[in-house]
Amino acid sequence: MQLPEKAEVVIIGGGVNGAGLAYSLANRGLSDVVILEKNYLTCGATGRCGAGIRQQWSTEANTRMAIESVKMFEGLSEELGHDIGLRQGGYLIIGHSDADAAQFKKNVAMQKSLGLGVSYLDPSEINGIVPILDAEGMGATCATWCPTDGHADPFHTTFAYAKAAERLGARIYRRTTVTGIDAPDGAVSKVRTDRGDIKARWVVNAAGCNSAEIAAMAGIDIPIKPYPKEIFATERLKPLFKPMVISFHDGIYFSQQEHGQVVGGISDPEAKPQWRAMPSLRFLKRMASTLTRYVPDFRHLKVLRQWTGFYDVTPDAQPILGEDEDVSGFMQCNGFSGHGFMISPSVTKALSEYILDGRASTLDMKALSKKRFVGELDREASVVG
Amino acid sequence: MRIEKHPILDFGRKKKVSFSYDGNPLEAFEGETIGSALHAAGIKELSHSLRFKRPRGFFCGIGKCSSCAMRVNGVPNVRTCIVNATEGMVVERQDGMGELPDAEFGDARYEILETGIAVVGGGPAGISAAIEAARQGAKVALIDENTMLGGQLIKQTHRFFGSKEHSAGIRGIKIAGEMFGELRAFEAKGLVQILSGATATGYYKDKRRRKEHLLGISKGNDFYELNADRVIIATGANENMLQFPNNDLPGVYGAGGVQTLMNVYGIRPGNRVLMVGAGNVGVIVSYQLLQAGIDVAAVVEAAPRIGAYHVHAAKLRRFGVPILTGHTVKKANGKGHVTGATLVKLDDNWKQVEGTETEVGCDTICLAVGLTPSCELLFQCGAKMKYYSEACGYVPLHDDEMMTTIPGVYVAGDASGIEEASTAIMEGRIAGLAAAKGLAEGRGGAIDNRIASIKEQLAMLREGPFGFHAACGKGKILNDMQSERGCASNDSCDPVPEFTHSRPQTYLFADSTQSKALRTRTAHEQKFAYPADRNTGGRA
Numbered sequence: 056m057q058l059p060e061k062a063e064v065v066i067i068g069g070g071v072n073g074a075g076l077a078y079s080l081a082n083r084g085l086s087d088v089v090i091l092e093k094n095y096l097t098c099g100a101t102g103r104c105g106a107g108i109r110q111q112w113s114t115e116a117n118t119r120m121a122i123e124s125v126k127m128f129e130g131l132s133e134e135l136g137h138d139i140g141l142r143q144g145g146y147l148i149i150g151h152s153d154a155d156a157a158q159f160k161k162n163v164a165m166q167k168s169l170g171l172g173v174s175y176l177d178p179s180e181i182n183g184i185v186p187i188l189d190a191e192g193m194g195a196t197c198a199t200w201c202p203t204d205g206h207a208d209p210f211h212t213t214f215a216y217a218k219a220a221e222r223l224g225a226r227i228y229r230r231t232t233v234t235g236i237d238a239p240d241g242a243v244s245k246v247r248t249d250r251g252d253i254k255a256r257w258v259v260n261a262a263g264c265n266s267a268e269i270a271a272m273a274g275i276d277i278p279i280k281p282y283p284k285e286i287f288a289t290e291r292l293k294p295l296f297k298p299m300v301i302s303f304h305d306g307i308y309f310s311q312q313e314h315g316q317v318v319g320g321i322s323d324p325e326a327k328p329q330w331r332a333m334p335s336l337r338f339l340k341r342m343a344s345t346l347t348r349y350v351p352d353f354r355h356l357k358v359l360r361q362w363t364g365f366y367d368v369t370p371d372a373q374p375i376l377g378e379d380e381d382v383s384g385f386m387q388c389n390g391f392s393g394h395g396f397m398i399s400p401s402v403t404k405a406l407s408e409y410i411l412d413g414r415a416s417t418l419d420m421k422a423l424s425k426k427r428f429v430g431e432l433d434r435e436a437s438v439v440g
Numbered sequence: 441m442r443i444e445k446h447p448i449l450d451f452g453r454k455k456k457v458s459f460s461y462d463g464n465p466l467e468a469f470e471g472e473t474i475g476s477a478l479h480a481a482g483i484k485e486l487s488h489s490l491r492f493k494r495p496r497g498f499f500c501g502i503g504k505c506s507s508c509a510m511r512v513n514g515v516p517n518v519r520t521c522i523v524n525a526t527e528g529m530v531v532e533r534q535d536g537m538g539e540l541p542d543a544e545f546g547d548a549r550y551e552i553l554e555t556g557i558a559v560v561g562g563g564p565a566g567i568s569a570a571i572e573a574a575r576q577g578a579k580v581a582l583i584d585e586n587t588m589l590g591g592q593l594i595k596q597t598h599r600f601f602g603s604k605e606h607s608a609g610i611r612g613i614k615i616a617g618e619m620f621g622e623l624r625a626f627e628a629k630g631l632v633q634i635l636s637g638a639t640a641t642g643y644y645k646d647k648r649r650r651k652e653h654l655l656g657i658s659k660g661n662d663f664y665e666l667n668a669d670r671v672i673i674a675t676g677a678n679e680n681m682l683q684f685p686n687n688d689l690p691g692v693y694g695a696g697g698v699q700t701l702m703n704v705y706g707i708r709p710g711n712r713v714l715m716v717g718a719g720n721v722g723v724i725v726s727y728q729l730l731q732a733g734i735d736v737a738a739v740v741e742a743a744p745r746i747g748a749y750h751v752h753a754a755k756l757r758r759f760g761v762p763i764l765t766g767h768t769v770k771k772a773n774g775k776g777h778v779t780g781a782t783l784v785k786l787d788d789n790w791k792q793v794e795g796t797e798t799e800v801g802c803d804t805i806c807l808a809v810g811l812t813p814s815c816e817l818l819f820q821c822g823a824k825m826k827y828y829s830e831a832c833g834y835v836p837l838h839d840d841e842m843m844t845t846i847p848g849v850y851v852a853g854d855a856s857g858i859e860e861a862s863t864a865i866m867e868g869r870i871a872g873l874a875a876a877k878g879l880a881e882g883r884g885g886a887i888d889n890r891i892a893s894i895k896e897q898l899a900m901l902r903e904g905p906f907g908f909h910a911a912c913g914k915g916k917i918l919n920d921m922q923s924e925r926g927c928a929s930n931d932s933c934d935p936v937p938e939f940t941h942s943r944p945q946t947y948l949f950a951d952s953t954q955s956k957a958l959r960t961r962t963a964h965e966q967k968f969a970y971p972a973d974r975n976t977g978g979r980a
């Protein structure tokens with residue numbers, strides 16, 4: 056397929072965010088949108104992720120954004136005409152210390168003030184939510200529980216967005232790698248690819264862990280580093296539990312998917328930013344020993360496969376969003392760390408608002424500009440994996 | 441369903457063992473897999489699929505497709521075609537998804553092993569590699585998922601084709617027998633360690649590994665870290681599936697699966713078989729079915745002409761078996777298991793011609809429609825892979841000593857491109873010798889001479905009309921390997937390889953819901969335990 060000579064918006068990256076943005080724009084009538092994807096849709100972090108959707112955050116801004124996203128996820132299958140596999144089985148967050156308990160209580164109070172149905176639990180209440188958990192083995196001192204959290208199928212979500220966008224006139228070019236960006240006089244003008252060039256009014260950098268590279272093509276420096284993150288899936292079993300169980304302290308998260316497999320990951324305290332995609336035995340051991348401590352019955356569980364994805368990590372684990380201050384027409388949509396799937400509905404809606412209306416009403420993107428890395432940072436505490 | 445008298449084979453049945461199937465007592469002969477024993481008792485429906493609850497049976501018979509998963513001694517998702525029936529075993533049909541066993545988790549060992557050369561796959565390629573390397577004095581560990589070594593070779597009762605001199609006229613099973621003898625001798629000397637019933641589940645490059653290469657091996661409840669100086673991947677091939685409605689009905693089998701039942705265990709795959717594919721495999725297996733006293737309804741071939749050697753096809757014709765070229769299977773018929781098939785004519789563009797449907801009565805549909813190299817471990821270890829139609833799929837680039845783009849990782853046999861057993865043996869020998877260089881003491885020159893002479897034999901084998909195609913493919917692979925090495929150095933191309941799964945399940949069926957559960961248990965056990973996790977948030 057021949058690339059068009061020009062397009063109003065060129066989106067670099069065919070993950071959930073690229074596809075979601077193409078849909079949001081096309082849905083509001085801006086259909087001259089092109090997605091350039093170097094491989095295939097979902098080949099980046101999206102197709103490798105845990106696809107958990109959580110509203111329990113420690114900062115008000117993130118909680119709002121997540122609540123808004125869940126509302127949108129709830130209507131997405133119908134809106135897009137394709138089942139995205141949303142299942143709201145809840146998130147159970149395990150705490151392990153008095154400090155956790157104090158922080159959790161604070162979080163729950165703030166989350167409740169925003170209208171979120173969430174509760175603080177004592178260890179004795181954990182088995183009421185997930186009977187197979189071993190509260191003692193986990194070393195749980197407390198937990199928080201939000202039944203409307205859950206997960207969706209990342210492949211179906213992305214394909215649903217992409218198909219709907221294409222129906223509305225957007226075009227998707229797979230196996231097309233962006234190799235350069237022309238931005239003379241501080242404004243984007245053209246995207247170069249291995250299959251020809253496209254003139255563009257807007258260029259969106261939704262290239263996941265390659266976003267720093269893409270930004271550099273336009274002469275922009277953003278502090279994004281790739282962190283390899285391993286994850287595994289087990290054999291399929293009859294439903295055992297519905298929620299996603301996570302612990303920031305142990306760095307573990309796991310849930311049972313609709314088709315029966317338990318999918319989960321664990322962070323590596325020695326992780327360094329690097330391009331290492333090879334799955335490790337170290338991860339498998341760490342995951343096995345922690346998971347069987349959480350759920351002793353899982354010692355019978357067989358691992359089916361393991362793989363690696365990359366988090367695109369900024370110094371404060373928050374995304375970089377919005378029009379770049381130095382190059383006009385260059386939109387950042389990256390730096391999502393381990394939660395770019397769950398917030399994609401609000402993120403892509405906000406970016407489309409900015410492009411169409413000149414300002415985003417869904418979300419305050421000013422706080423998420425790259426400029427914040429110059430001063431003091433406010434870290435999100437509730438991050439996992 | 442047992443074959444009592446066979447013109448060539450003696451099944452050497454010995455002791456009987458009793459086991460139960462869904463509460464009913466059944467008998468098997470010692471050394472028989474659960475899947476075969478059930479088949480012998482006429483039980484073809486082994487499980488029901490996860491989503492649509494469709495009946496599922498046996499397909500490949502060699503552990504590759506997961507179609508035979510059942511609950512065994514309370515453990516779900518056991519591939520019953522590669523696990524032997526034993527005294528007192530409790531076998532149950534699995535309806536949809538499995539359930540966790542409630543029994544205590546039995547003994548589980550976590551062991552760290554070391555060897556010179558790890559050979560994955562105990563077919564003709566892997567065994568030959570192990571023998572040659574051991575002959576040079578190298579220490580070898582040979583891993584195969586099946587309880588019986590030999591891969592696809594142990595099923596071949598006919599005399600070999602395709603080879604000008606080597607092994608021509610000798611039956612496959614006899615060649616296998618001779619190889620086993622040699623292998624056992626090296627095992628007795630302590631040079632070869634055989635791990636059968638063990639699956640290589642992943643290739644790792646952990647920092648803490650003790651040698652250049654590390655494989656994860658899962659055997660029963662046990663898990664081994666196998667550290668090796670070199671690795672040879674000889675994992676063979678997967679049998680191809682054909683797309684047609686009801687292709688997942690019990691009674692639709694791969695040709696290798698049919699051969700396993702019939703030639704290894706002496707069990708009738710059915711009473712009347714429709715063969716799909718008139719290449720050498722389809723035609724030879726049809727003839728073997730007739731030898732075993734099983735009716736062959738017809739051989740269907742989509743191409744306009746027969747691919748097999750004329751002599752083989754002529755034998756079938758003498759038995760009055762029709763070979764229908766330009767035809768394919770439109771659908772399989774039956775409820776619960778195959779009772780027939782609808783055939784249809786194809787036009788010059790391979791499109792089905794409406795109105796030309798005919799019905800065939802049969803209880804088995806045997807697919808002999810080619811193989812695809814089993815390359816999961818090679819993808820996963822990062823070897824540069826490329827699609828070659830002559831090789832029948834993606835294979836690793838490799839040099840003429842079978843080394844891939846990963847130094848120290850070799851490939852041999854069908855995993856390096858689909859050919860035949862005699863070439864698999866030659867490639868295995870070359871890989872074994874090449875891998876032994878530097879590991880076996882002071883015989884470098886001798887190794888090179890031996891490699892050179894085997895290369896000559898291999899070239900001769902590929903001279904025949906059937907070897908030609910493969911030889912073209914091998915030529916391309918070699919060329920690509922050379923140019924790859926030429927431009928090497930900073931070639932770490934794509935930082936996110938498309939395949940990072942350690943061993944992805946193979947999708948064979950339209951409703952591919954039955955997963956192959958690898959036996960990597962998450963053992964809650966001392967040796968498995970890792971230092972307490974002190975992660976304080978970190979990056980997320």
Ligand SMILES: Cc1cc2nc3c(=O)[nH]c(=O)nc-3n(C[C@H](O)[C@H](O)[C@H](O)COP(=O)(O)OP(=O)(O)OC[C@H]3O[C@@H](n4cnc5c(N)ncnc54)[C@H](O)[C@@H]3O)c2cc1C
Binds near residue numbers: 094
């Ligand atoms: C193991 C793991 C678990 C996770 N779990 C969760 C979770 O539970 N919940 C959650 O919300 N998030 C999770 N995440 C994070 C989430 O997956 C990501 O934040 C999200 O998918 C990012 O989507 P994206 O569209 O921004 O980027 P990606 O999906 O990474 O898409 C970027 C695309 O850009 C393409 N690209 C790159 N360079 C170029 C170029 N030069 N030219 C053209 N195309 C290019 C890539 O090929 C890729 O397809 C997890 C991530 C990982 C790795």
Ligand SMILES: Cc1cc2nc3c(=O)[nH]c(=O)nc-3n(C[C@H](O)[C@H](O)[C@H](O)COP(=O)(O)OP(=O)(O)OC[C@H]3O[C@@H](n4cnc5c(N)ncnc54)[C@H](O)[C@@H]3O)c2cc1C
Binds near residue numbers: 564583676852
């Ligand atoms: C039905 C049929 C008929 C044939 N007829 C002929 C013939 O007449 N003449 C001829 O020359 N050739 C014939 N062939 C081809 C010949 O059998 C193969 O080319 C040859 O067996 C290939 O040898 P191999 O060692 O590469 O692989 P295989 O024989 O397939 O052996 C590979 C072994 O590796 C094991 N394995 C795979 N992955 C793993 C893992 N991860 N861990 C542990 N073990 C693993 C497998 O279980 C298997 O035992 C036939 C093949 C088939 C299927």
Ligand code: FES
Binds near residue numbers: 497500502
């Ligand atoms: S029939 Fe057992 S895995 Fe294929």
